[in-house]
Structure formats: structure tokens, C-alpha cells
Amino acid sequence: MIYSALEFLTQELNAFIKLKVGDTVGDTNGDRIFLSSVTNENGIIIPDKSLGLSLINIEEERTLKEQKSTFINSVGKVEKRNPDIQLNLYVLITANFQNKKQNDSSDDYVEGLKQLGYAISFFQAKNVFTKENSPRLAGIDPGLSKLVVELYSYSFEQLYNFWTVVGAKYLPSVLYKVKTIRVQENAIQESGDPIEKIHLDTLHKS
Template sequence: MLHSVLEFLTQEINGFIKLKVGDPSQDRIYLSGVTNETGIAIPDQSLGLSLINIEEERTAKEQQSKFINSVGKVEKRNPEILLNLYVLITANFQNKAQLNDTDDYVEGLKQLSYAIAFFQSKNVFTPENSPAMAGFDPNLKKIVVELYSYSFEQLYNFWSVVGAKYLPSVLYKIKTIQIQENAIQESGDPIEQIFLNSLHKS
């Protein structure tokens, strides 16, 4: 489920940026970790979309665990898990492939602006307005993406943890992803009558 959401959004952003730059052949953003053992993992001269945190959404959590199925049996399943995903879009434009010591800073900002413009123009995705969703996961019903601002201290701490120098980036919160495996814990007949013992000892 998580990979389907992120792969779908990566494809959608790619399509938008390709239209903006007029080059349909070259991918502009990749689903990638920010760093690996050798340094920045995002391909040079491109954007990277990286999952950096997963948070459980507790405010709207379903508490019901017993359901009546289509044949009238009672089934017990664990409540679904609702998740928020925090995704970082990073511009890695350092001209490493061209062995050029100068950073292509302006081009990186331009490409990052395209990604921001994409979510400004469309931040709610459903199978109705985005038919490609069904091809990634038929269980995806709705994806809501919102810009998430974090402090300079949080920014510094993040780049310190990943062990890399800061690159231009923007953080988004993706809400709310439903995880439900529908594994049946118990099954049985529903309770239809309750008998009360009305006899009292004298």
C-alpha cells in the first residue's frame, strides 16, 4: 500500500513536470531514499521523493471490531490502521555526472517549484479525478496531500541525522492511508435473542 501511494504520486509529478519542460522522454523525479552509504541517493540532476516518517492517525481511528458479513455471520477483525506519511521532495542538482564543481542551484529551484506547483493545482486524488490510481492499488480510495512546514531546528536535525549537506527541499504530509488486511479473528452466528431468568428464590 505505501509503495503504491508513493509510486503513484511520483508518476503524477513526473507527468506534470514533463509537460512544463516540454521533454516527455526524461524522468524528472525518482522515488528514492535521501542518502545511502556513499552519499546522496537521489540521481544527479533530478528530484527525489523520499518517505521520511510514518505517523498513526488516532483522531479518526475506527473502534468497531465486529461486523456482519454478507451471509449474516458475525466476524471479528482488528480495526483498520490509519497512517499519515511524511514525504520529502529534494532537488539534487550538483552536476556530478558532468564532473563540474559548480552547483546548478537555479535549475534545482526551478524543478522544485514545478513539484510545488503540481500539488498547489491538485492536492486531492481519487479514482475519479486520477484513473491511474486503480492501476497501482484498487484499494486506494483517496489521497490528500498538504504542505507541511517545519522549523529551522527540525530542518537542521534532519540533515544532521541523514549525514548530508542541505539540499533545497519541501516536505509534504500525505493523509490518510488506510491499512486493513481483513484477517478474520473470530466468526460465528449473531445473537438474536436474549433470555432472562425471571424466577426468584423465596
């Protein structure tokens, strides 16, 4: 579910950025954004001259937590299962353009800022994704029905702490909160017939 949501957003962003930079059908430049961790033990692993979309945190959305645990299934039986979990994903989009190659404008810091700006423009224009306005969502995972993407601002201290933890020098980046991912394994704990009548015994001995 998490992978499906992030892969969908990566595909949508990639199509938009390639359109913005002028890639044509059959262009050999390849993808412009990759679903990738930011670093590993060897440093930045986002491919050079590209953007990276990275999951950096997951939180439970408690305000939408469903408390109901019993349901009537399609054949009229009562089923008991744990309530859904609603998740928010914190996603970092990073521009890895570090001027590694001289006289190569595609490897330029400025080009990285441009492409990062395209990503911001994309979510400004469209931050709610449904099966109606995004046909690709319908085919990527039947459990995904709606994604809402919000720009998330964090302080300089939080920014410093993040890049210190990942062990890399700061790269231009922007953080988004993706709401909400529904997790339901449909593991049935109990099953039985529904209670249709309640009999009260009002007779008692004096």
C-alpha cells in the first residue's frame, strides 16, 4: 500500500517534469525522478542529475481512527476485525544536481532548482488524487482511492537535524505530507450470526 502510493506519485511527477523539460516520446534521457532512499553508507544514492522521492516518516492519523470493529458481511454474518489504520506519509523530494561535470548544463545546480520547482508547481496545481481524476490510481492498487498531498514546512533546526541524521550535506529539497493511506488486512477474528432479537425476562421471584 505504501509502495503503491509512492510509486504512483513518482510516476505522475515524472510525466509532468519530462513534459516541462521538453522530453519527447522516445527520448533517451530516462526518468527525471526516482523513488529512492536519500543515502546509504556510501553517501547520496539518488541518481545524479535527477530528483529523488523518499519516505522519511510514517505517522498514524488518529483523528480519523475508526472505532467500529464488527461488520455485517455480504452473506449476513457478523464479523469482528481490528479497525482500519489510517497513515500519513512524509515524503521528501530532493534535487541531486551537484555540478560534478564541468560544462554540462544538465548537471547544474540551477537546473536542479528548476526541476524541484516543477515538482512544487505540480502539487500546487493538483494536490488531490482520486480514481476519477487520475486513472492510473485505479490500476495501481485497488485499496487506494484518494491521496491528498500537502506542503509541509519545518524549521531550520529540524532541517539541520534531518541532514545530520542521514549523514550528508544539504541538498535543495521540499517536504510533503501525503494523507491518508488506509491499511486493512481483513483478518477476521470472530464470525457468527447477528443478534436479531433481545428477550428480557421480567419475571422474578418475590
